[in-house]
Amino acid sequence: MGKNKVTLGVDIGGTKTAFGFVDQSGKIIIEKTIPTNAKKSASILFRELVKHTREMFSEISDRYDFTGVGIGAPNGNYFTGSVVNPPNMNWGSVNLVEAFNKYMEIPVFVTNDANATAIGEMLFGAARGMKNFIVLTLGTGLGSGIVVNGELVYGEDGFAGELGHTCVEPNGRQCGCGNRGCLEAYASVTGIRRTVYILLGEMTAESPLRQIAFDDLDAKVISELARRGDPIALKAFEITADFLGMSMANAVAFSRPEAIILFGGLTGAGELLFTPTKKAFEKYLLDLFRGKVNVLQSGLENSKAAILGSAALAWTELEKKSLL
Amino acid sequence: MGKNKVTLGVDIGGTKTAFGFVDQSGKIIIEKTIPTNAKKSASILFRELVKHTREMFSEISDRYDFTGVGIGAPNGNYFTGSVVNPPNMNWGSVNLVEAFNKYMEIPVFVTNDANATAIGEMLFGAARGMKNFIVLTLGTGLGSGIVVNGELVYGEDGFAGELGHTCVEPNGRQCGCGNRGCLEAYASVTGIRRTVYILLGEMTAESPLRQIAFDDLDAKVISELARRGDPIALKAFEITADFLGMSMANAVAFSRPEAIILFGGLTGAGELLFTPTKKAFEKYLLDLFRGKVNVLQSGLENSKAAILGSAALAWTELEKKSLL
Numbered sequence: 130m131g132k133n134k135v136t137l138g139v140d141i142g143g144t145k146t147a148f149g150f151v152d153q154s155g156k157i158i159i160e161k162t163i164p165t166n167a168k169k170s171a172s173i174l175f176r177e178l179v180k181h182t183r184e185m186f187s188e189i190s191d192r193y194d195f196t197g198v199g200i201g202a203p204n205g206n207y208f209t210g211s212v213v214n215p216p217n218m219n220w221g222s223v224n225l226v227e228a229f230n231k232y233m234e235i236p237v238f239v240t241n242d243a244n245a246t247a248i249g250e251m252l253f254g255a256a257r258g259m260k261n262f263i264v265l266t267l268g269t270g271l272g273s274g275i276v277v278n279g280e281l282v283y284g285e286d287g288f289a290g291e292l293g294h295t296c297v298e299p300n301g302r303q304c305g306c307g308n309r310g311c312l313e314a315y316a317s318v319t320g321i322r323r324t325v326y327i328l329l330g331e332m333t334a335e336s337p338l339r340q341i342a343f344d345d346l347d348a349k350v351i352s353e354l355a356r357r358g359d360p361i362a363l364k365a366f367e368i369t370a371d372f373l374g375m376s377m378a379n380a381v382a383f384s385r386p387e388a389i390i391l392f393g394g395l396t397g398a399g400e401l402l403f404t405p406t407k408k409a410f411e412k413y414l415l416d417l418f419r420g421k422v423n424v425l426q427s428g429l430e431n432s433k434a435a436i437l438g439s440a441a442l443a444w445t446e447l448e449k450k451s452l453l
Numbered sequence: 454m455g456k457n458k459v460t461l462g463v464d465i466g467g468t469k470t471a472f473g474f475v476d477q478s479g480k481i482i483i484e485k486t487i488p489t490n491a492k493k494s495a496s497i498l499f500r501e502l503v504k505h506t507r508e509m510f511s512e513i514s515d516r517y518d519f520t521g522v523g524i525g526a527p528n529g530n531y532f533t534g535s536v537v538n539p540p541n542m543n544w545g546s547v548n549l550v551e552a553f554n555k556y557m558e559i560p561v562f563v564t565n566d567a568n569a570t571a572i573g574e575m576l577f578g579a580a581r582g583m584k585n586f587i588v589l590t591l592g593t594g595l596g597s598g599i600v601v602n603g604e605l606v607y608g609e610d611g612f613a614g615e616l617g618h619t620c621v622e623p624n625g626r627q628c629g630c631g632n633r634g635c636l637e638a639y640a641s642v643t644g645i646r647r648t649v650y651i652l653l654g655e656m657t658a659e660s661p662l663r664q665i666a667f668d669d670l671d672a673k674v675i676s677e678l679a680r681r682g683d684p685i686a687l688k689a690f691e692i693t694a695d696f697l698g699m700s701m702a703n704a705v706a707f708s709r710p711e712a713i714i715l716f717g718g719l720t721g722a723g724e725l726l727f728t729p730t731k732k733a734f735e736k737y738l739l740d741l742f743r744g745k746v747n748v749l750q751s752g753l754e755n756s757k758a759a760i761l762g763s764a765a766l767a768w769t770e771l772e773k774k775s776l777l
Contacts, residue, residue, distance in 0.1 A: 261609050275707065277601050277608075284601075284709025285585050286745070294739040295703040299695070307740055371623070379619040383599065383707050385608025415618040416631055421610070 134453065135193045137182060138440030140242065141202040141225075143167055143217040146174060148182065150189060151440035155253030158193070159185050160436060167218035171228055179232035196453065197236040199443030200225050201245030201435060208287040210239045238446040242266070242435065244281055244290060246427075247274025248445055249438030250390055254428030261386040264427075265292065265377070267395035270305070271313040271320075277384050292380060293317070297372050316373040318348045318394045324365045325351060334360045352398040366401050374409025381418050392427035392434065458777065459517045461506060462764030464566065465526040465549075467491055467541040470498060472506065474513060475764035479577030482517065483509050484760060491542035495552055503556035520777065521560040523767030524549050525569030525759060532611040534563045562770040566590070566759065568605055568614060570751075571598025572769055573762030574714055579752030585710040588751075589616065589701070591719035594629070595637040595644075601708050616704060617641070621696050640697040642672045642718045648689045649675060658684040676722040690725050698733025705742050716751035716758065 135158060139148040142165060149160025161181055165174055186195050202225060203215040210226035226237040240248070247264040250256040256264070260279045266272040271293030275282040282289045293313035294306050301310025302323060314320055326343055329336070336359050341350065355362035377389050389410075395402060407424050414422070429437055447453045459482060463472040466489060473484025485505055489498055510519055526549060527539040534550035550561040564572070571588040574580040580588070584603045590596040595617030599606040606613045617637035618630050625634025626647060638644055650667055653660070660683050665674065679686035701713050713734075719726060731748050738746070753761055771777045 277606055278604060280602060282601055282708055285711045286709060288741055289707065289709035291706040291739055291741075295706045296699050296737050299699060308737065375620050375623060379703070380707070382615040382619045383613065383704070384606055385610060385613035387609045413620050413632065415615055417612055417615075 132192060132194045134196045135189070136196055136440045136443035136447070137198045138436040138438065138443065139178065139198060139200045140245070140435030140439055141165060141174070141200065141205075142242075142435075143203070146178060147436055148178065149436040149440070150185065150193065150195070151437060151444075152193075153444060155437055155441075157433060157436060158189055161185060165218070167220070169219070171220045171223040171225075172231070175225075175228040176232060179229065182233070195235065197238065197443040197447045198229060199245065199439040199441065199446070200229070200237065200239045201242045201439040201442070202239065203242060205239045205241040205244075206287040207238075207240045207244070207281075207283050210237070212239075236443075236447065236450075236452060238442050240281075240442055241272070242438075243272025244274040244283075245438030245442050246272075246392055246429070246434055247276055247281060247438070248441040249429050249434055250392075250427065251276060252441040252444060253437050254434075255390050255425045256388065256428070259387050261384060262388045262390060263292075263377075263380055263384070263386050264390045264392055265373075266393040267317050267373075267391060268393040269317065269319055271317045275380075275384065276386075292376065295376060295379070297376055312372060312376050316369050316376065316395075320372075321348060321351055321365050321369045321395065322346050324368050325361060328361045328364055328368075332361055332364070336361045338362065348395055348398065352401055355398070355401050366398070367405050369395075370402065370405035371409045374406045374411075375413045377406070377410045377424070378413035378415075378418075381422050382415055385418065386422060388423035388425050390425045390427055392429070393431075396426060456516060456518045458520045459513070460520055460764045460767035460771070461522045462760040462762065462767065463502065463522060463524040464569070464759030464763055465489060465498070465524065465529075466759075467527070470502060471760055472502065473760040473764070474509065474517065474519070475761060476517075477768060479761055479765075481757060481760060482513055485509060489542070491544070493543070495544045495547040495549075496555070499549075499552040500556060503553065506557070519559065521562065521767040521771045522553060523569065523763035523765065523770070524553070524561065524563045525566045525763040525766070526563065527566060529563045529565040529568075530611040531562075531564045531568070531605075531607050534561070536563075560767075560771065560774075560776060562766050564605075564766055565596070566762075567596025568598040568607075569762030569766050570596075570716055570753070570758055571600055571605060571762070572765040573753050573758055574716075574751065575600060576765040576768060577753065577761050578758075579714050579749045580712065581752075583711050585708060586712045586714060587616075587701075587704055587708070587710050588714045588716055589697075590717040591641055591697075591715060592717040593641065593643055595641045599704075599708065600710075616700065619700060619703070621700055636696060636700050640693050640700065640719075644696075645672060645675055645689050645693045645719065646670050648692050649685060652685045652688055652692075656685055656688070660685045662686065672719055672722065676725055679722070679725050690722070691729050693719075694726065694729035695733045698730045698735075699737045701730070701734045701748070702737035702739075702742075705746050706739055709742065710746060712747035712749050714749045714751055716753070717755075720750055
């Protein structure tokens with residue numbers, strides 16, 4: 130009997146790099162996490178990464194063939210295989226394909242983290258069988274991966290799908306990108322924290338939120354308080370949902386997807402987020418589209434999504450290039 | 454020597470229907486315009502249309518083979534070949550492929566007017582050789598055609614590409630679609646007229662615009678006055694350009710096109726529109742995209758674009774289906 134095939138999914142984050150071998154059904158066979166050591170050079174990470182990869186694969190090599198590697202990284206570019214000045218990392222410009230191939234010859238594919246998540250949803254998650262969908266990752270920032278006609282939208286240079294930096298409020302809040310009024314400044318974990326602080330200034334309601342410093346506030350606390358009826362926390366969800374729903378409706382006017390899938394930290398709030406977001410979404414939708422576009426929670430387990438997404442990228446590319 | 458091939462491009466408008474035979478180089482061989490008679494049934498128009506088509510073709514049939522028909526119509530749907538309740542027409546739901554084939558058996562392809570223009574730009578106009586671009590048609594309303602990876606974006610149901618109905622101002626101006634704050638209510642011929650009237654109320658400056666009733670005002674008058682330094686007309690262009698530039702930047706964040714092509718009545722204003730629009734566009738763009746996306750004027754002659762676009766649809770579909 131022939132061996133089964135596996136790909137390695139690698140998720141490079143600012144502090145940790147997670148990686149694991151994944152089979153074609155989306156099962157993680159074996160996984161590991163190491164520090165990214167982002168302040169040191171990329172080649173130190175890749176030396177460690179390949180060392181651990183060899184060790185892990187030796188444990189399963191009797192049953193599996195190792196066919197390729199997918200890497201998701203901040204600013205990762207599908208066309209060039211590089212990252213350029215990833216945020217919070219001292220890497221400058223690094224070609225991740227070459228960095229991996231320096232230690233091990235194998236097909237390596239690169240994209241950014243949100244795109245990897247979208248491919249993961251398409252192969253293993255909530256978007257299985259869909260040809261047109263959009264994934265929004267609501268974490269510290271807001272990332273997006275857009276699929277049209279079954280293909281991820283990369284645009285001219287691999288950097289398409291930056292819905293977090295569409296302007297939703299001209300002259301609005303400052304964004305880390307240098308512009309103002311970006312969606313990410315409203316609809317993300319950071320965005321809802323900023324909303325809470327603005328509301329603490331604007332509203333007079335008593336709230337335990339008044340005892341928490343900005344830097345100590347997280348989305349979980351806001352959710353818990355909203356569940357207990359805190360007026361400021363509830364209002365913060367309403368404002369977040371309105372911006373998010375409006376942007377989702379605008380995205381539908383662009384590509385008319387079958388579904389929009391929400392992923393990431395802020396979705397932990399569950400119906401506190403989904404109910405008002407769906408309501409705002411339907412309100413802003415063009416009549417023609419109302420009631421026709423599903424809003425779904427991610428079908429990937431949060432802690433495994435990054436590895437699965439990167440592995441899914443490798444599966445998809447190997448298939449496209451007939452390397453399976 | 455074999456005959457050359459032609460397709461028939463048909464543009465159905467609310468009052469007139471224009472059609473013409475077009476060769477593969479984008480040359481209109483012979484063309485004609487008849488009344489749409491939108492208050493009567495569609496089959497009356499199609500009987501006339503096919504009668505004229507036969508007469509026109511008989512004049513060129515010694516030199517040309519007639520291979521297919523492309524039809525651009527308001528709300529025209531690529532997937533179904535139908536229009537459903539086209540605005541200002543008493544048609545209800547009509548399948549245009551069947552309506553044409555009732556009188557003449559030949560391959561017929563349907564899309565909406567803005568999508569036809571985008572395909573026209575790709576084959577014969579400013580987007581020749583491009584794989585990723587967006588066309589915005591700035592007329593009475595704002596239509597859009599989006600091309601990603603060389604394919605028009607139709608989405609799940611053929612109605613993708615409605616950028617005129619993205620919300621640019623929550624709780625903003627009423628739009629004909631029933632929503633508020635749609636781009637079309639600001640960046641279109643109608644939009645700039647509305648802006649002028651709001652400015653006449655807000656500003657105190659003297660202006661010949663104060664002598665023109667809303668219903669009599671057109672984009673040409675606003676352009677002429679802006680050229681002569683009228684402060685209200687100039688301000689109206691500035692406001693229009695800001696909304697347009699912002700939406701164009703948001704579209705780039707979505708699909709990172711090589712170019713955005715502006716078409717239609719409002720572009721007759723030339724640099725009065727393009728200069729402030731490009732400035733706003735660059736301001737709102739994510740840093741990553743600045744200076745990289747061209748803003749172009751249509752490469753199609755305005756009066757011929759509708760026929761060329763519809764004919765281009767036929768050429769593209771016949772090619773795809775190996776019917777050439």
